[in-house]
Amino acid sequence: MVKSSKSGLFGMLCVAVFLLSSALWGNPGQPGEARAPDNESTPAPADAPSGDTPAEDKPAPPAHNYPAVDFSHPETGDYARFLTQYSTADGIKYLSRVMQNSVQYRAFIFSELERLGAPSWLVYLPVIESGFTSRAVSRSGAVGIWQFMRNSIGGYNIRINEWIDERRDPWITTTAAIQKLMDNYRELGDWPLALAAYNCGLGATKKAVKRAGTSDYWELCRQGFFRRETVLYVPKFLAIAALLAQSDEYGIDWGETVPGESFTTIAVSRPVDMNVLARETGVAASLLSGLNPALYYSITPPGIPYKLRIPSESLDAVQTLLEDKSRILLEYYLYTIKSGDTLFALSLHYGVSVDMILEYNPGIAPKTLQLGKKLVIPALREVKTYTGKKDRDNLDFSGSYLVKQGDTLWSIALAHGIQVETLAEKNNLQVNSILKLGKQLRVPIL
Structure with missing residues (x-):
């Protein structure tokens, strides 16, 4: 009986050790398991973890319901290496920091995923695109948390102009x-391909499928129909998604989500400076800028509708201020230099000194103003945009001029006493166009 009792106790201790080990490190073959990398290296973000530091044991946080990818996929060598890289102590810190970047708009992302019938695990995609940094800019010019290129915004209601x-x-x-x-996804019918298309473009993905004669993303990668970046893109996403889906187990701290109802929008169609708005309403300027990151100069664009995002509790104060048309809500004018402009003329028009214009525009040379350069001019009073020197509307352009060696639009405009913009416009040219010898130009009769 004694022997039997010791054996039972020993068995119970072994089970307890096994269960504790499984809870800490995960069972073999589970999606969140960190696997050993093979010899090939993979690129990583500048501040991404190196994978050299082992993960530390931490108390488990309260359980949450994090979305998990709901399609099967092979656990390739690239996938395993990314699991290893991001499941270290440095990796957990990195993922925690990135997810905390999303607290302000995470609730909106989940609500839009549900509204548009998309899988909730797509919330993880900005982690590999931008680290949830709204002003992230890639080497190829992609911008924002979802990394849109200029040529990829068509049809998706995204505006770009000199103000936003x-x-x-x-x-x-x-x-x-x-x-x-x-x-x-609707075009390709497969999520790995849909994700690949987000990285390299729908056209390139369809072309790869057509050339290879298969719609299997993994086979397309194996046969070399995708660039290395796209080959790594999906495994990296899946590895990070697997870890984030088990954030409680890995101790990844998402931070407290800011409720969507904590802010609202109000339509404006005149320039409103966030600094003035902050000063007049008591809302922090940094909060207003953070809620409206599309604004280049923290000024709403003039003449076009813009939905200004503000804290909900400040709605009445902001609305009252905006309804008062007598209030000047702009601290600066933005002016583009044209030919014939002088700082003295601009100072007279805007009611500021030349020294003040120079103070707000360091590096400007008063005697050699650069055409097309933008000047920030303090708005001490509300005035219309300076139009500069203009030619008469009734100029007779029935004369002609043959371009000779050494001629430029500038020299020809100066010889005829007109603005270079007028001469360029009348001849369907750009101000800096190169003229061909013998070209005939329309010029005014002197």
């Missing part, structure tokens, strides 16, 4: 990105 770049707005681009991903 809505690729930097996480709320606007979340809707656009989900629509784009769903368009990819």
Whole structure:
């Protein structure tokens, strides 16, 4: 009886050790398991973990319901290496920091995924695209948390002009990105391919499928129909998604989500400076800028509708201020230099000194103003945009001039006493166009 009792106790201790080990490190073959990398290296973000530091044991946080990828996939060598890289202590810190970047708009992302019928695990895609940084810019010029290129915004209601770049707005681009991903999925019928298309383009993905005669993403990668970046893109996403789906087990801290109802939008169509708005309403300027990251100069664009995002509790104060048309809500004018402009003329028009213009525009040379350069001019009073020197509307351009060696539009305009912009416009040219010898130009009769 004694022998039997010791054996039972020993068995119970072994089971307990096994269960504790499984809870800490995961069972072999589970999606969240960190696997050993093979010899081939893989690129990583600048601040991504190196994979050299072992993960530390931490108390488990309260359980959450994090979305998991719901399609099967092979656990390739690239997938295993990314699991290893991001499941270290450095990796967990990195993923925690990135997910905490999303607290302000995470609730909106989940609500849009549900509204548009998209899988909730797509919330993880900005982790590999931008680290949830709204002003992230890639080497190829992609912008925002969803990394839109200029040539990829067509049809997705994203505006870019001299005042705004809505690729930097996480709320606007979340809707656009989900629509784009769903368009990819409807076109390709497969999530690995839809994700690959988000990276390299739908056209390139369809071309690869057609050339290879298969719609299997993994086979396309194996046969070399995708660039290395796209070959790594999907395994990296899947590895990080597997870890984030088990955030409680790995101790990945997402931070507290900011409720979507904590802010609202109000339509404006005149320039409103966030610094003035902050000063007049008591809302922090940094909060207003953070809620409206699309604004280049923290000024709403003039003459076009813009939905200004503000804290909900400040709605009445902001609305009252905006309804008062007598209030000047702009601290600066933005002026583009044209030929014939002088700082003295601009100072007279805007009611500021030349020294003040120079103070706000370091590096400007008063005697050699650069055409097309933008000047920031303090708005001490509300005035119309300076139009500069203009030619008479009734100039007779029935004369002609043959271009000779050494001629430029500038020299020809000066010889005829007109602005270079007028001469260029009358001849369907650009101001800096190179003239061909013998070309006939329309000029005014002197």
